[in-house]
Amino acid sequence: MMIHSPKLIKKVRRRMESTASAWSLRRKLFGYMLLLACLLILFLMTAFFLSGQYNTAEQEAYDALDMQMEVYEKYVLDHFDSIAAAGINLSKNATSSLEGYLEKNALSFADLTDNAETIAELQQLFLESLIQQLNQENCSGVYIMLDTTVNSRLEDAESSRACLYLQTNGYKSSYNPISMLYGNADIARANDMMPHRQWHLELDTRLFPSYEEFKRRTDEPAAATYRFTDLFVIPGTEMRVMLLCVPLVGENNRFYGLCGFEISESYFMSYYAQPTKVDYLTYLFTPGVDSVIDTEAGFSCGESDGYYRIPSGTLTAEGLENGLYRYTGSALSYVGISRSISLSPNNPLYTLSVLMRKSDFDRDKTTESLKTLLIWILIVAAAVCLCFYFSRKFLIPLLKSIERIKANDSLDEQTSIPEIDDLFAFLSEKDRQHSALVHTLSQEKQEMLAQHELLKSEHHAVTSEKEHLQTEYEKAQLELSRLAYSRKAEIDPDDYAHFLSGVKTLTLTERKVFDMYLAGMTVKEIAQASGIAESTVYYHNKNIYSKLGINSLKQLLRYAALMQQQEKEENLLQA
Known part of the structure; x- marks a missing residue:
């Protein structure tokens, strides 16, 4: 049976002090709360990533550029589709006007070659329609080119074609001055229009790589054959332009020329x-x-x-x-x-x-990374502060109670923690039981001492009675020592029995180390005396502890002291 005494409290206190170098309750609770906070933060981060709420700098840049691309793409497609539709409509109207003029004047299209006056009349006929289209459509220029020339005897007559080409420069103002880049200059002056600084009478078809293809595909509708040129520089200028080319095709699939709109580089920028x-x-x-x-x-x-x-x-x-x-x-x-x-x-x-x-x-990207890092630093710092605050607030009553145990204060006072109150009640009850038992043993001891004195005084009177009393006295002393020692040591009999059986299984080296510990030597002294390394001593310690069923040197010395005491008592009895 285990005997509980005030040393039970001391044992608890020593246990606390022996684990001071390990993590305290406050540190453990703080660590667990911090781990929980980190897991929550990780969960939130994962949720943000999976739900798409947290965007990296690359994702934000992509979203911004993609939005701009959506608008830009729509503008381009809508604009060029509108220009193409207007060009096809212009082709139909120009073809109708051309054929009406030829029919009215009993002319064929071939009669226009080398006929500057007739070509000028046609350009005058087209002028109003082109000005209207230029002001109406989102473009920088408009043109109609006829597959004929005013002078077929010129060296480059094969690629020179009569053309009426108008441009505007005021893209974003109410005043849109129109100039004539190609065409009859007299028509420009007659209509308060200035010829361009690089004005030419006719347009070179070599600017249109697909010109001959247009002439071959006259059996197809304009909607199937229109196209845009690559960017090119208008001869004699620095203007880079792209032209819409829509064929003028009349009855019997007769090719009359091209028409379309211009989009210049400066207009595109604006x-x-x-x-x-x-x-x-x-x-x-x-x-x-x-x-x-x-x-x-x-x-x-x-x-x-x-x-x-x-x-x-x-x-x-x-x-x-x-x-x-x-x-x-x-x-x-x-x-x-x-x-x-x-x-x-x-x-x-x-x-x-x-x-x-x-x-x-x-x-x-760097700015976003720094912002993100700062946010997470603030979140972690807040989590650490909250964990520290709550762990401290939770453990203050518990730590105060433990300090009371260390200071041997009264354990009858109630705390706000039911578990601590139960522990204090248990320790108080064990302490009262121990006090009562010690008082009983003290009384028995006093009675035995009184009997001893009585027997001693009668020693000289009755020798035989003396021997009897002496025997009884020694038995009482042995019983008293056994009871006092068992109450003091508080050693579990089963653990002690395992210890005794384990001593017999120690090797010679382990027994030698075991005896040196009993002699009060330290690990360093044992290593020097045995001529081995300290790590080897610790290795033997591990084997000794395992075989004896103990976990500390203190426990080993306690069991060994009891073993030696029993051996001495057995030797005395045998003697």
Whole structure:
């Protein structure tokens, strides 16, 4: 039977002190709460990522550029479709006017060759319609070219064709001055119109690589044969333009020429400039679909409320994350997206690109990363502070109770923690039981001492009685020692029996180490005395503890002391 005493409380206190180097309750609770907070933060992060609420800098850039691309693509397709429809309508009206004029004047189309006066009358006939189309449509120019010439005897007469070509320059103002780039200059002056600085009478068909193809496909409707030219520089000027080409085809599939609209580089820059929150945004419109973009073969524009740097040379596209591409050029590098579109069934695909400067993208990415890092630092700091606060608030009553145990204060006072109150009640009850038992043993001891004195006084009187009393006295002493020792040691009999059986299984080396511990030697002294390393001593310790069923040197010494005491008592009895 185990005897409970005030040393039970001391044992609890020593146990607490022995684990002071380990994690305290406060640290453990703080660690568990912090782990829970980290798991919650991780769960929230995962939920944000899976729900798409948390976007990286790449994703935000892609979303912004994709939105701009949606608007840009719609503008381009709607604009070019509108221009194409207007061009087809212009072709029908011009063909009807031409055939009506020829029929009225009893002329054939071949009669127009070398007939400057008749060609001038036709251009005058077309002029009002072209001016109306120029003011009505979103374009920078309009033209009608007839497959004839005013002078077939000239050296380049085979490619020189009569043309009426009008341009406007006031793209965003109420005043739109119109100039004549090609056509009869007298008509321009008669209609208060200035000839262009680089005015020419006729247009060179070599600017239209598909001109001969138009002449061969007269059996097809204009909606199936219209096309857009590549960008080219108008001879004698620095203007880069793209022309819509719609054939003029009359009865019996007779080819009369071409008509259409012009979109100049400057007009494209003005018309397609868009409002945006992205700094220095650049829009490209280039022919072909390839990883290498020739910026000089297409148009470009920027934002409506700012400026941009016109790209030059080629840009090489390389894929990044989240659908973005990096476009590397000789002067500047960009980050953006591209899409391919079709303007007509007779043109190759075109590429639309929306680009932002890579330096701006890198800056935004760094800023976003710093913001994200700062947010998570604040979240973690808040979690740590809250964990510290709640762990401290929760453990203060418990820690105060433990301090009372350490200080041997009264355990009868109630706390606010039921578990601690139950523990204090248990310890108090054990303490009272122990006090009563000690008092009983003390009384028995006093009685035995009194009897001993009585027997001692009668020693000289009765020798035989003396021997009897001496024997009884020694038995009482042995019984008293056994009872006192058993109450003091509080050793479990089963554990002690396992210890005794384990001592017999120790090897010679382990027994030697065991005896040195009993002699009061430390690990370092044992290692020096045995000529072995300290790690070897710890290895033997592990085997000794395992065989004896103990877990500390203190427990080993306690059991060994009891074993030695029993051996001494057995030797005395045998003697």
